[in-house]
Amino acid sequence: MVDLKFYGVERERFTDEFAMYVSQGDVLRITRKLSRHFKFRCPVVNFRYNDDDHGLAKAGGWAVNLSKSPTLGLLLHELAHLHNYEKYSGNWGHNKKLMRTISRFAKYCRKKNYWKKD
Numbered sequence: 001m002v003d004l005k006f007y008g009v010e011r012e013r014f015t016d017e018f019a020m021y022v023s024q025g026d027v028l029r030i031t032r033k034l035s036r037h038f039k040f041r042c043p044v045v046n047f048r049y050n051d052d053d054h055g056l057a058k059a060g061g062w063a064v065n066l067s068k069s070p071t072l073g074l075l076l077h078e079l080a081h082l083h084n085y086e087k088y089s090g091n092w093g094h095n096k097k098l099m100r101t102i103s104r105f106a107k108y109c110r111k112k113n114y115w116k117k118d
Contacts, residue, residue: 006094017106018073027066027075030114034105040083057081076105
């Protein structure tokens, strides 16, 4: 139940990011730039899911599995999992640190103009 509350707060807080779909090329570019700026290992990105906005971060293979047309919010969410896992020694869950990391990623993307609202 805690995760459902987290997802609701996240969608409410980052409405623009979850409304914006990004291409697969943009996903790779944004992933590379965020990992370089925030100093965490750049994960392998796989586009596996055909359904709606769905993703999975895997620390074992250091990979992110996403839907074929993900939203920016989903990408930031999954990258934040890996960032927190590496930076905070295995802190993996849906907590305040994850929300703070997503917020930092979103602000950086806005500042650098990596995406624009159409």
